[in-house]
Amino acid sequence: MFDFGVVTNWIHTQLTSVMPEGLAVFLECVAIGVCLLLLYVIIAIIMIYMERKVCAAFQCRLGPQRVGPWGSVQVFCDVFKMLTKEIIIIRHADKFLYNLAPFIVILASVMAFAYIPINRGMEILDFNVGILFFMAASSIGVVGILLAGWSSNNKFSLIGAMRSGAQMISYELSIGLSILTIVVLTDTMQFSEIVMRQADGWFIFKGHIPALIAFIIYLIAGNAEVNRGPFDLPEAESELTAGYHTEYSGMHFGLFYVAEFVNLFIVSSIAATVFLGGWMPLHIPGLDGFNAVMDAIPGFIWFFAKALFVVWLLMWIKWTFPRLRIDQILTLEWKYLVPIGLLNLLLMVIVVVFGLHF
């Protein structure tokens, strides 16, 4: 496997040879920050394009066709349009919180995005309690949504915000439990380490039954966490027009929109990392020739393929299933997913203690 650390180390040595280490680190941080934001935008654009094409395919349509080949420039045009639109601040809104809310949402999203290990040596934030910190960072988003709903001075927004508060905080539990199941299996919380442990088989295979249950719980809870699919109550367009972001226009709305899509990608890539081996190729013990071929495919391609596969799964669900009702969402979480998640965690402990995993 190609280690991207070679590149970063080379850059670091080159920089330290001409300047003091402090300045070099500072420059590297700036460069990485810029790259991160660029990657964030590119991912957002890819996701929006993918969403349009995938949902069109499910709905017997073609999706964007006119702008650029296969409509590929459409999203760029839309982003440009969004940038040029006026940001309207409604009269009785709480101006400070109203303007702050989209940035909290995008901040949480960018922070969570920084944890994703794309390739060997391409982890931006990577330390021993990475998962814990990732969960904490991604939870900040709900604050932004609550603020947006509250400060808009709109009854629809407020209902949307209350719904998302109830929903996202509840489903955080299930996400935590399902990831914890894998943490029990791996005894580490560091993302890079988690990926490395999957060299001889992805956790969804190694942890067999409990890992599979955890994966399904994670998909459901992750979908709910990003307010999509059958769980899009906070913005349920046929009930609350647009939920918490009803009153936002221009790039303020754009930030919510982009954050939603990148959050979907983040949830999928964490699923890919924790359950499906991240950038680790598919290895079957004993078949050396096959493993060698798999190794020839670069890690980031593995990673993106897996993440986008999970994204595609979630899109499929979103465009097919009707929306749940608020009481059904909470029933699903508190009466089904949390107890199952807890039992599953126990099951995983038993599996690990008695060495029943592969």
Added chain:
Amino acid sequence: MDSIMENNLDIKDRMAAFVPQVQWSEAGEGMFTVPAEDFRKVASFLKDEAGFDFLRSLTGVDWGDEGLGCVYHLENTSTGENVVLRTLDPDRDNATLPSVHDIWKAADLNEREAYDFLGIRFIGHPDLRRLYLRDDWKGYPLRKDYDPSWNGIPVENEETNDDAPTYEVTKDGSFILKRRPLFEDDEYVINIGPQHPATHGVLRFRVSLEGEIIRKLDVHCGYIHRGIEKMCESMTYPQTLGLTDRLDYLGAMQNRHALCMCIEKAMGLEVSDRIQYIRTIMDELQRIDSHLLFASCLAQDMGALEVFFLGFRDREKVLDILEQTTGGRLIQTYNRIGGVQADIHPDFVRKTKEFIAYMRPKLNEYHEIFTGNVIACTRLVGTGVLSREDAISFGATGGTGRASGWACDVRKRHPYGVYDKVDFKEITFTEGDCFARYMVRMKEIEESMNIIEQLIDNIPEGEYQMKVRPLVKLPEGSWYSAVEGSRGEFGVYLESRGDKSPYRLKFRSTGLPLVSCIDTITRGAKIADLIAIGGTLDYVVPDIDR
């Protein structure tokens, strides 16, 4: 053509024995005239003892010097008897009539409509606000002495009036106006509509919420009221046909069929078998079109966008067939007095058969994707239950009534066209919930295809347009005819004074009864349920507003 009271057994004698002042007039289909002071007594007698539990239609009429009043079309749902009553107040300036909203719930909104257009005050009505027009509207437009110049184009916003006026009788016989607030100050009231994705048009609900739970709901209509009934009064009979397609645009064929039937009945004109066959087939195609759109929109309201496009994909095929013959896709303008506008297209029979062969297996797709979906089931089953009694009392006909166990299909009750010659089932459910309302319509698509299959190969030869003079004059009298529209009984009440244009033309809205029962069935439900209930009631706003 049968008269509306054809199956009326002995009601004349019973009425005469009960209230001797009741007069019978023969003009047209005939009706009883009940003095206003006896009207409540007669109404309760008819409801409680004679079993007339279904108020088919309530029409406010300005009879000039005779006074202002209303015509009530009643039906006994167990025996199928019909009776037509009218009552009036000769005092044009202070016309008052007793309210019957507590006897038939359907009277609630209909009396508000009569108050709105004719200024008849209904004593005892709990909420006599204007239904369609603005509160600051001057005059009552359906009165014959109304002058349109009294009202300019309003340039100011309408204030929402939260006081419900009630007229109560005092001991000395006069009446006083009381006002009662609709919503308290501390209630959390949100507007759903008039611009809202799930109201299917410009309808406005004001919903009082407690958290997510609906405590009370108030319907505001009239955002696209066009005064079609008033316009018809100044048009010749052939001209009035042009407006019916704009009522319920998903029942264009059926609406126009009803008006043509009513005028033909008044003329005493029998149309040829070919015309009957064509009209019946067109009605059923239109029903399939409407029910497909219903399934799509319900799915879309509930967030399942895939089914929305399935519905549109298949509906396109129906529209193509209709377009080939009629030239229209939404506004068909096909039926005419004494016939249809053009003969069916040479490909019509083949394409219709192809469509049915295509559609039958496709229906399974809907059931696989949506009907069997666990989320769709849990959201639809058991929500928004409308009891059979309420359905009858509100006059909620069509799929909504049949889902509540009320066999209210006009095609069976008062067969028209060639429905008496075809074999088809009337789909009824007993649950009365959203799921039953959805299933009724899905099954009706199959029944409609059965009907078309039985007819399509046997369209008799003959003329497609009877000989009718371009200027139709009807004799004096009043007539009512009804068809089973896509979403319930669509009725036409026609009163003629022997002119070339109607004296009063009333369209029984299929959607108004559906909207009037929303408050009853949404109380205690959640916002998301309101969307599902609204979707399954399947109202169309231009038909409510007229």
